[in-house]
Amino acid sequence: MDNWILKGVRNLVNEAGEPVEITPTQVKVKVTHLLVSNFDALVFNGDIGAQFPKTIGRFATGLVTEAGADCYGVKKGDRVYLKSAIPCGECLSCKSDRAEDCVDIKIAGRDFDGFLRDFVVCEYNDVAPLPDSVDNLQALCIELIGIAENIYDKLNLSAGQRVAVVGGDTLGNIIAQVLQYHKIIPIVIDNNQSNLERARKCGVYYAFPADDEAMQNVAEATNGNMCDAAIYSTDSYLPVSLTARIVGNQKSVVLSGFSSIRNSIAVRDVLEKDLHVFGVTTAAGYTDSVINMLLHGAVNFDHFDKEILDKFDPVKIFTDMSENILTPNKGKLTVLKMIF
Numbered sequence: 133m134d135n136w137i138l139k140g141v142r143n144l145v146n147e148a149g150e151p152v153e154i155t156p157t158q159v160k161v162k163v164t165h166l167l168v169s170n171f172d173a174l175v176f177n178g179d180i181g182a183q184f185p186k187t188i189g190r191f192a193t194g195l196v197t198e199a200g201a202d203c204y205g206v207k208k209g210d211r212v213y214l215k216s217a218i219p220c221g222e223c224l225s226c227k228s229d230r231a232e233d234c235v236d237i238k239i240a241g242r243d244f245d246g247f248l249r250d251f252v253v254c255e256y257n258d259v260a261p262l263p264d265s266v267d268n269l270q271a272l273c274i275e276l277i278g279i280a281e282n283i284y285d286k287l288n289l290s291a292g293q294r295v296a297v298v299g300g301d302t303l304g305n306i307i308a309q310v311l312q313y314h315k316i317i318p319i320v321i322d323n324n325q326s327n328l329e330r331a332r333k334c335g336v337y338y339a340f341p342a343d344d345e346a347m348q349n350v351a352e353a354t355n356g357n358m359c360d361a362a363i364y365s366t367d368s369y370l371p372v373s374l375t376a377r378i379v380g381n382q383k384s385v386v387l388s389g390f391s392s393i394r395n396s397i398a399v400r401d402v403l404e405k406d407l408h409v410f411g412v413t414t415a416a417g418y419t420d421s422v423i424n425m426l427l428h429g430a431v432n433f434d435h436f437d438k439e440i441l442d443k444f445d446p447v448k449i450f451t452d453m454s455e456n457i458l459t460p461n462k463g464k465l466t467v468l469k470m471i472f
Contacts, residue, residue, distance in 0.1 A: 135249040136446050137185045141178035142454065144188070144447050152253045159206055159259060160198035161214060161252045167191035167272035168466040170367055171390035172248075173453035175241055180390070188241040188450075189248030190216045193262065193271045195471075203256035212259040213271045213423075214247050216240040217278075217416040232417045239414065248446060250470070260419045266426050269433055272467060276303055277422045277431055278415025280310035283363060283386050286412060291315035293360040296350060296378050299368025300327030300339070302465065303389050306431055307363055308336050313430040319353055321346055321378075322368060333435040342370050350378045359383065366391030376401035384408040437464040444468055 135149035219234035300322035308318035319338040362375035366389035
């Protein structure tokens, strides 16, 4: 059985996994599809710290091959999403039955073994059965959509407000579409024309290049009031300082994504405008609501560039990604097909 284990920085090896007996509350899942992500590449490259050895792979779907007697709502043969962010179970919130307020969310491929392997054994509530109408590509993006929904909840926005999304990469585009789903008006800013075109094809009306006219374009789109919030996708590698310039006074700036880049926001702008700056990088607890959003067409993936690989070398894939880690994300979804 394949099991791609990171033994150290850029030291990825395939070791046969040992058979594991499941408990009454566990399921055994055959991994079928895995979405390659910048997060995995950053762990591989040592830019995101993980305790070695660690199986990498953050986003995956699979088929349940065994289910314990006490597994409720999950049975053998179910197609499932493997949850990539789970509560720690140890903090005060978790021990007080408030896992949704966990202060130490655990991430697959960093804090616990990820999914680049043949089989996963886990608790039954760490997987989510998938409706037939939610395809594998949509399911692989559940966490990304959940991050967008988490951002929306934390911003506490009202319909009709205008929010800048700095970065039209995969995450940025998904954030913009989720905002539209909630009747918020996104303004996508990017320096890659294909990302801007993709945003427009996905229904985003305001999509501007990140050039010298960006401020003026935002001002015109907001009737001179500037944005009610700005969300920065770190995969875009655009100047994060732009976010503080395009929002109004006493507004929020959200930083999100997976990056090792040491970027900076202008402290003067934050202080003068009295801005609220915070980060959102996980979506534990959002899986069920995201599946419901997908059933209602919240996010359109038709215009994303996609590649599904049934023959691949994980070492080469992550080595290439690491060597090009500073290249802006072009909104391409690469999926490894793990079952034939």
